[in-house]
Amino acid sequence: MLKSTIKRIGIAVIAIGGVVALIGSIGCANAGYTDANIFEFLKCIGICLIGGLVCWLGGEIISLKYGIK
16 A cells, blocks of 8 residues: 555655656746847756756655555
């Protein structure tokens, strides 16, 4: 029971991270289209990095499933 719950939490965290990274990439495309300043690009790159780190965290949570007996 606990293993499947951890797997579900990990999958949900990966999905949230994917959505955050997608929002960041759309923001970068929009900033490039509207000739935004460098701070807009840095902001959307930061959002993409945060999304990637959240996805990584979800993978680590799923890997915890294999350590529980």
